[in-house]
Amino acid sequence: MQSQITPTASVWSTSADIPSYAPLTTDLRVRVAVVGAGIAGLSTAYMLAKRGFQVAVLDDGPIGGGDTGKTTAQVTCIVDKGYAETAELRGEDGARLTAESHMAAIDTIERIVRDEAIDCDFARMDGYIFLASGDTPRTLVDEFEAAKGAGLRDVELLSAGVTLSDVHLGPALRFPQQAHFHPLKYLAGLSRAIERMGGQIFCGTHITRVNADAIVTLETTDGPVIGADTVVLATHMPINDALGYSTRIRAALTYVIGLHIPKGSLPNFLAFDTADPYHYVRIQAEGDHDVLIIGGEDHKTGQADDMDQRYLRLERWARAYFPMAGEVLYRWSGEVANSFDGLALIGPDIVSPHVYVITGQTGIGMTHSTIGALIVADQIADIPNPWAELYTPMRAPARSLGEVVSEGLNVLSQYTELLKGGEVASEAEIPAGSGAVVGWGPTKVAAYRDDQGVLHRRSALCTHLGCVVTWNDSAKTWDCPCHGSRFDSYGKVINGPAPADLSRAEGERGTR
Ligand SMILES: Cc1cc2nc3c(=O)[nH]c(=O)nc-3n(C[C@H](O)[C@H](O)[C@H](O)COP(=O)(O)OP(=O)(O)OC[C@H]3O[C@@H](n4cnc5c(N)ncnc54)[C@H](O)[C@@H]3O)c2cc1C
Ligand code: FES
Structure with missing residues (x-):
């Protein structure tokens, strides 16, 4: 549907002095590499740097260019599912640890603000x-x-x-x-503190692959490879989805x-x-x-x-x-990553113990991300953490099984799009500044006509698991209805789980 209302940037975008960082241009060896410079990644890097760990943060955009730049930054223990449902899903102890960890996260943010004079x-x-x-x-x-x-x-x-x-x-x-x-002013303060403690930050550096060997290597679009003893994936939606995080999170x-x-x-x-x-x-x-x-x-x-x-x-x-x-x-x-039991997934990856994830933070990602940083920093330092078990990514889906099944059916139903025609019958119907899926089956094309009338064509199949993307005329993005990957108008991946841009399509540019 054609959008008449043009969204603006968020209220935060022009009122913060965000430091900028150059991309990584040579190979790097580091003790801990953190992927993602949103609140989850920067909080984790900050806590590790404070403990004397050598850290490097890598992000493909600017600081806060992801959903932390779009948040409303309520810092709260009022969890999405409420405490009655949390107790049902995770038991009374689970509800108690949830409240305790969220209140501790508010205190932690306040303490960092004070200590770093942010x-x-x-x-x-x-x-x-x-x-x-x-x-x-x-x-x-x-x-x-x-x-x-x-x-x-x-x-x-x-x-x-x-x-x-x-x-x-x-x-x-x-x-x-x-x-x-103000979330971006907070991130700016964290970045400066990380640098002051000797941490490195690289922006404009897209990670394409995580190889979880004894030394974890991260491959980048531009070539440099990062080797790290430990990697923290704080990319909101995990970029190594071999372990199926995307099936445990409902992106909204x-x-x-x-x-x-x-x-x-x-x-x-x-x-x-x-x-x-x-x-x-x-x-x-x-x-x-x-x-x-x-x-x-x-x-x-x-x-x-x-x-x-x-x-x-x-x-x-x-x-x-x-x-x-x-x-x-x-x-x-913006996008939120909803886990099925309303609690974030935090901790070492199920089969790659040197890779940690912080994801599924729901609509209260300020506290969940801070809890994530507290837990992961403890785990990397080999210190027991009282909330680690509550948030472990290895947990079973608890009694929210019904929701898991219904989400699975919803995803399966999206694949029937492959059997249908596109959003418009021909590219001629696409006005300037808009896009639509055109064609049939696996050859479907995501066609975007720029303001000058030039058409940009990409395959409409999401590079995660092949669902057909849909055009979001309001945000001017291609959004995947299966697990929430998003791509810009030209098919460049904005967030995972898709690892890569939409593939090239025949006649990549044109004027039809
Ligand atoms: C409109 C809106 C309102 C919200 N309101 C609240 C609220 O009031 N309170 C609250 O607590 N929470 C709220 N949330 C949720 C909260 O904003 C998020 O949970 C939180 O910002 C997620 O932080 P993050 O660091 O995980 O993700 P992000 O801020 O998205 O950071 C992830 C970073 O990873 C980078 N990245 C991703 N993939 C790669 C890759 N392959 N290579 C390199 N870098 C990569 C991205 O560029 C991004 O900068 C809201 C969210 C939205 C959208
Ligand atoms: S198929 Fe999973 S996000 Fe697109």
């Missing part, structure tokens, strides 16, 4: 879960009891509702001691708008409603006004084409609750 708008505040219209108060009562049971003793049930300035959100749970920050796109509100018209707060998918809310100061940030409208990656409607629904929702909301200043989207 000016990143970090602030503590209350977080709320409030009832979505149509949900019964019982939902909140159950979650209240489960949160208390998980050790979050200060959580409060506000049956009469929560009022923030003139805004009434209805019955809610209050979680004290949550936080928010989520949408955000930022609305102008008068400065100080709302206090700092975090909020989530009980809808599925949920809405999420925070405030960010900007110049002479504040920005009310609202997100939600998630859907499985590659399985929707009504992005304009999603932005409009978010705006309607925002205006229904927040009468002071003015002009929409920002609209952006």
